[in-house]
Structure formats: C-alpha cells, structure tokens
Amino acid sequence: MNIFVPFGEIFEIAPRELAGRQDLPVMSITMRDGLIDQNKKFKKRIASNDISPYKVVRKGNLVVGFPINEGVLGFQHSYDRAAVSPAYDIWQVTGIHPVDIKYFERILRAPMARAIYAAKMRGTTSRRRTIPKDIFRQITFHLPPLSEQKHIAVILDAADALRQKDKALIAKYDELLKSTLYSALGPSINIDIRKVNVGSDDYLPPGYKWERLIDVTSEIADIDHNMPKSVENGMLFLSAKDLHDNGELDFSNAKMISTNDFNRLSRKIKPQMGDIIYSRIGAKLGKARLVKSEAKFLVSYSCCTIRPIDELISKIYLRYYLDSEQTLRQASQGTKSIGVPDLGMSEIREFLIPIPPMSTMKIIEEEFQIIEKQKAIAQESLNKSEALFNSLLQKAFKGELTN
Numbered sequence: 001m002n003i004f005v006p007f008g009e010i011f012e013i014a015p016r017e018l019a020g021r022q023d024l025p026v027m028s029i030t031m032r033d034g035l036i037d038q039n040k041k042f043k044k045r046i047a048s049n050d051i052s053p054y055k056v057v058r059k060g061n062l063v064v065g066f067p068i069n070e071g072v073l074g075f076q077h078s079y080d081r082a083a084v085s086p087a088y089d090i091w092q093v094t095g096i097h098p099v100d101i102k103y104f105e106r107i108l109r110a111p112m113a114r115a116i117y118a119a120k121m122r123g124t125t126s127r128r129r130t131i132p133k134d135i136f137r138q139i140t141f142h143l144p145p146l147s148e149q150k151h152i153a154v155i156l157d158a159a160d161a162l163r164q165k166d167k168a169l170i171a172k173y174d175e176l177l178k179s180t181l182y183s184a185l186g187p188s189i190n191i192d193i194r195k196v197n198v199g200s201d202d203y204l205p206p207g208y209k210w211e212r213l214i215d216v217t218s219e220i221a222d223i224d225h226n227m228p229k230s231v232e233n234g235m236l237f238l239s240a241k242d243l244h245d246n247g248e249l250d251f252s253n254a255k256m257i258s259t260n261d262f263n264r265l266s267r268k269i270k271p272q273m274g275d276i277i278y279s280r281i282g283a284k285l286g287k288a289r290l291v292k293s294e295a296k297f298l299v300s301y302s303c304c305t306i307r308p309i310d311e312l313i314s315k316i317y318l319r320y321y322l323d324s325e326q327t328l329r330q331a332s333q334g335t336k337s338i339g340v341p342d343l344g345m346s347e348i349r350e351f352l353i354p355i356p357p358m359s360t361m362k363i364i365e366e367e368f369q370i371i372e373k374q375k376a377i378a379q380e381s382l383n384k385s386e387a388l389f390n391s392l393l394q395k396a397f398k399g400e401l402t403n
Contacts, residue, residue: 002399008137014092017056034074054083069118098146102153142399166382173375214349219307221269228261235262236297280343288322
C-alpha cells in the first residue's frame with residue numbers, strides 16, 4: 001500500500017547546539033555529494049578558525065542549505081558530532097515512523113523532489129531562496145515499511161554503482177587522451193609559450209615546429225555580436241554552455257532561432273563538419289569541440305569557429321591541443337576583461353601551435369581515434385545506466401518500486 005506522509009511527521013528541527021570551543025570536523029553541503037568533510041573535499045578547512053557560532057550536527061541528522069531546489073541537502077553519516085554553518089537548518093528523525101536514512105537521502109535529493117522545492121521556494125535573492133519551514137513540513141513523501149525502504153535503498157545503490165563505474169571508465173579514457181597529447185609533445189607541453197619563436201623548434205621534439213593558428217587554418221571567425229530571439233521551431237543556435245564536458249557538442253538543449261536571423265548571422269561563417277568550435281568568453285573559456293555532425297547550426301559570439309587546413313594539420317590533433325592546459329594558459333594571457341574572461345579574435349589567431357611532422361601527426365590522430373571509439377562505447381553504457389537509475393529513482397519517489 002502506498003502511504004505518503006508529510007515531511008513534518010518524519011523529521012523535526014533538531015535542538016540548537018553550538019560548537020563553541022569544541023574541536024569538531026567542519027562539514028559543508030554540495031549539490032553533487034551532499035554533506036561532506038571540508039578537509040576531504042577541499043584538502044583543507046575553509047571555515048574560519050573560530051567555529052564557535054557553528055551548529056553541531058549529529059550522525060543521522062539532515063542538513064538543509066540553499067538553494068534547496070538544486071539538491072543542497074544531505075545526511076550526516078561520518079561522525080558522532082560535527083559542525084556546520086549556522087546558516088544551515090538541521091533536522092532530526094521524529095521517531096513517529098521507522099526511517100532508513102539511505103532511502104531518504106535518495107528521495108529528498110531526487111529531481112522530482114527538487115522540482116517540488118522549486119515551486120514552493122520564497123525569497124528575492126536567487127541563490128538564497130528557500131522554503132519556509134511550515135511549508136516544508138507539509139510536503140508529502142512516500143513512506144513504505146522500513147524493510148521496503150532498506151530494499152529500495154539497496155536497489156538504488158546498486159544502480160548508482162553501475163553508473164559510477166561507467167563514469168570512472170570515461171574519466172580514465174579522458175586521462176588517456178590527455179596523456180596521448182602530452183606524450184606526443186614531451187616537456188614542451190609545460191613551457192611558457194612566450195619563450196618560443198614562430199617557425200622555430202624551441203623545446204619541441206625533432207621535426208616539430210611552432211606555427212601560428214592563423215597559418216594552419218583557412219577560417220577563424222565568430223558571428224555578429226547580437227543575440228537573436230528564441231523561437232519555438234527554427235534553426236539550431238549553440239553557445240558555450242553547449243560544449244559538453246563529455247568532449248562533444250550537445251545539441252539537446254540548444255536554443256532555436258528564426259531562419260531570417262540564422263541567415264543574417266551566418267554571413268561571416270557557418271560551422272561545418274570538421275570545424276572546431278572554441279569557447280572564448282566566460283566560464284568555459286578554452287574549451288574546444290570538433291564538429292562531427294552535418295547538422296546546420298550557428299554558435300553565439302561566446303565561441304568562434306576554426307577551420308583547419310587538412311594538408312597542414314590534423315583536425316583531431318588541433319582539437320585536443322586547443323583543449324589543453326597549455327592553450328588555456330595562452331588564452332588566459334590574452335583575456336581582456338577583469339570580470340568575465342573575454343578572449344579577442346586577434347589573440348586566438350596568434351595562438352602558437354606545435355606542429356609535428358605529418359607522418360607523426362597521422363599516428364597521433366589514429367591513437368586519438370582508437371581511444372575516442374572506446375570512450376564512445378563507455379558513454380553509451382553510461383547513458384543506459386543513467387536512464388536505469390533515473391527510472392528506478394522516479395518509481396521509488398512515486399511509490400511504484402515495490403518488492
């Protein structure tokens with residue numbers, strides 16, 4: 001039988017207890033990992049030396065921060081007693097109903113729960129908006145018998161382990177891709193680019209030479225600097241946010257623009273298969289992604305389109321070099337803005353690129369392709385394990401995941 005119980009019957013505000021002069025581990029809430037030890041997450045304690053006003057959180061307590069709709073809450077599993085920011089709310093189990101903490105950790109952080117939180121939040125400052133406690137207490141959650149809670153938690157843990165395994169494998173392939181580039185370039189990958197000369201082999205392996213990006217490409221351009229309006233049905237319009245962390249362009253959440261705006265904005269350049277999209281503004285500065293699709297699209301002026309000359313450089317090799325830390329250092333040296341990083345087109349054109357002999361470049365390209373193929377298989381496995389986990393979590397939240 002599906003029973004949904006108000007949060008206020010399951011949890012209540014814990015008695016306020018201050019850390020005072022106690023020597024307690026300090027914990028913080030993160031969107032991804034829930035409640036974590038600052039020393040383990042940041043390799044240091046970021047709280048001030050004086051934690052006397054901090055709240056004491058006991059093992060099994062629930063800590064709720066903000067923005068709650070992004071999943072900033074979690075249970076304290078690690079210590080008998082720890083300290084958290086006085087800005088957080090601490091809840092304890094009422095004892096009215098049997099509760100499995102692992103089950104509720106999943107349920108309270110689920111996307112479906114976060115959608116409910118978002119609809120009930122109050123406040124004017126976006127990152128500080130939260131849910132009044134009296135409203136929070138009224139939100140209902142599925143509360144099966146304790147044995148079923150534990151069973152569901154085991155199922156979700158197992159499904160989560162599958163996707164974490166896939167994520168770990170993809171991370172290893174990413175490291176292998178980076179290592180392949182570093183192996184090809186040797187110690188030169190770490191040098192200060194300002195110490196080398198165009199056309200020279202300074203610090204490079206035999207047969208390599210430094211060339212400007214503009215000299216190995218036929219086009220380096222961005223679109224007109226105005227933002228078109230969104231339309232419901234139209235042409236794909238990507239921005240820096242669509243340069244996915246998995247190394248690919250992500251068309252799934254792309255903005256749509258009118259055909260007229262598309263034609264007007266594409267007068268300077270229109271991306272095509274084999275081009276490289278390079279992010280030049282904002283938090284994703286220095287990300288490079290290869291166009292592998294024949295889809296018609298544009299990218300906003302937060303990015304530029306780079307068209308390699310195949311006879312001079314491998315597009316795959318160039319994509320990974322542009323995405324490297326060495327190129328990011330070049331980009332950082334060329335940014336103009338103190339606030340949001342903003343890299344000019346002229347600085348991008350002057351990037352120095354280490355060019356291997358074409359025979360060596362072909363070998364490097366083949367190595368990249370082999371790794372990319374294996375990574376794509378791992379990514380497909382992750383897509384399936386993510387879908388499985390999300391399906392099980394949704395069923396658990398609705399009370400449909402039963403013995």
